[in-house]
Amino acid sequence: MTHVGRFMQLVAILPLLALTFLPKPTLQDVVQDTTATGYGESPNRLRTVVLDAGHGGKDPGAMGRNSREARINLQLALLIGQKIKSQHPDVRVIYTRTTDKFIELAERSSIANRNKADLFISIHCNANPHSSRVYGTETYTMGLHKTEGNLEVAKRENAVILQEANYQQTYKGFNPDSPLAHIMLANYQHAFMGSSINFAQKVERSFRTNADRLSNGVKQAGFLVLWRTTMPSVLIETGYLTNPTEEQYLISDTGQDQISTAIVKAFRQYKHEIEAAN
Numbered sequence: 001m002t003h004v005g006r007f008m009q010l011v012a013i014l015p016l017l018a019l020t021f022l023p024k025p026t027l028q029d030v031v032q033d034t035t036a037t038g039y040g041e042s043p044n045r046l047r048t049v050v051l052d053a054g055h056g057g058k059d060p061g062a063m064g065r066n067s068r069e070a071r072i073n074l075q076l077a078l079l080i081g082q083k084i085k086s087q088h089p090d091v092r093v094i095y096t097r098t099t100d101k102f103i104e105l106a107e108r109s110s111i112a113n114r115n116k117a118d119l120f121i122s123i124h125c126n127a128n129p130h131s132s133r134v135y136g137t138e139t140y141t142m143g144l145h146k147t148e149g150n151l152e153v154a155k156r157e158n159a160v161i162l163q164e165a166n167y168q169q170t171y172k173g174f175n176p177d178s179p180l181a182h183i184m185l186a187n188y189q190h191a192f193m194g195s196s197i198n199f200a201q202k203v204e205r206s207f208r209t210n211a212d213r214l215s216n217g218v219k220q221a222g223f224l225v226l227w228r229t230t231m232p233s234v235l236i237e238t239g240y241l242t243n244p245t246e247e248q249y250l251i252s253d254t255g256q257d258q259i260s261t262a263i264v265k266a267f268r269q270y271k272h273e274i275e276a277a278n
Contacts, residue, residue: 007261031042032039042076043129044274044275045118046091046118046271046274046275046276047118048091048092048093048094048116048117048119049084049092049093049118049120049121049267050094050096050111050112050117050119050121051077051093051094051123052096052112052120052121053070053076053078053096053119053123054069054070054124054225055069055073056070056073056097056099056102057070057101057102057103059102062125062241063127063241064125064244064247064251065244065247066247066248066251067247067250067251068157069124069125069127072125072241072250072251072256073124073125073240074097074100075256076238076256077095078095078098079257080123080260080264081095082261083261083264084264084267086120087264088267088268092115094112094115094117096108096111096112104256105224105225106224108225109227109233110228111231112229112230112231113228113230115235117229117231118232119231119233119270120226120232120233120234121233121234121267122225122226122234122236123236123238124236124237124238125237125241125250126138126237126238126240126241126242127201127239127242128243129242130271131240131242132243135239135243135246136239136246137204137207137213137216137237137238137241138204138216138217138218138219138237139203139219139236139237140195140200140219140220140221140223140235140237141196141233141235142193142220142221142226142227143193143221143222144222156245190231190247192229192233195274196232196233197218199234199267200218202266202269203234203262203266204217204218206263206265206266206269210258210261211259211261211262212257212258213239213259213262236263238250238259247252
């Protein structure tokens with residue numbers, strides 16, 4: 001590469017370097033109001049969970065032959081919330097959306113932070129543009145993608161910011177089409193990474209044992225929706241809409257009941273574990 005080429009490459013990544021040094025909310029920000037529900041009340045109590053139905057409104061998400069992701073995500077989020085409320089009346093459930101409405105990614109994490117949530121769960125459906133045979137679940141935490149496939153999932157989910165007003169200002173020049181941008185974003189390792197991975201592992205294990213699903217495992221990638229959350233956070237890909245068989249499962253009452261039940265069982269196990277640490 002010529003000196004000119006190196007200079008142009010450096011100029012191109014300068015906006016991305018700014019991401020690394022952006023002020024990120026800390027645990028101190030979350031616990032300022034010690035009378036509120038959440039970490040401020042007790043670090044080992046799970047009192048508030050935020051359920052984020054991915055996409056919505058003008059952003060339909062992935063498209064299947066007979067469905068769109070945004071609708072399935074909402075149905076699953078509402079069902080998960082109903083089951084958590086029924087089984088854990090001590091837990092406050094908050095939704096980022098309850099209708100087919102477009103919510104900016106930054107606002108989704110802000111909702112969780114404002115409500116001092118103890119856990120953030122973003123619900124999604126996957127897609128594979130190269131094969132209709134790929135199927136199964138996978139749960140993501142914030143981190144550095146280790147495969148090209150993980151990067152593609154993050155790029156697809158992050159591309160929604162292109163539909164937001166002033167997205168370049170909100171996300172400080174982040175380019176969802178740039179692989180390097182996602183690497184820089186993934187450098188935001190935070191104090192809740194261990195807990196996020198712990199919950200993600202429980203979700204994938206529950207999919208296998210309680211819903212007889214193929215689990216593609218726990219993965220990491222740079223997701224904007226998880227970027228600024230100040231609590232354990234995961235993004236769950238519940239299945240592939242590009243697989244006709246799995247699409248039918250995802251839109252069926254049986255499939256949605258099994259998926260939501262598996263996630264709620266993982267939630268119960270995680271809640272019991274962290275509260276037992278008291």
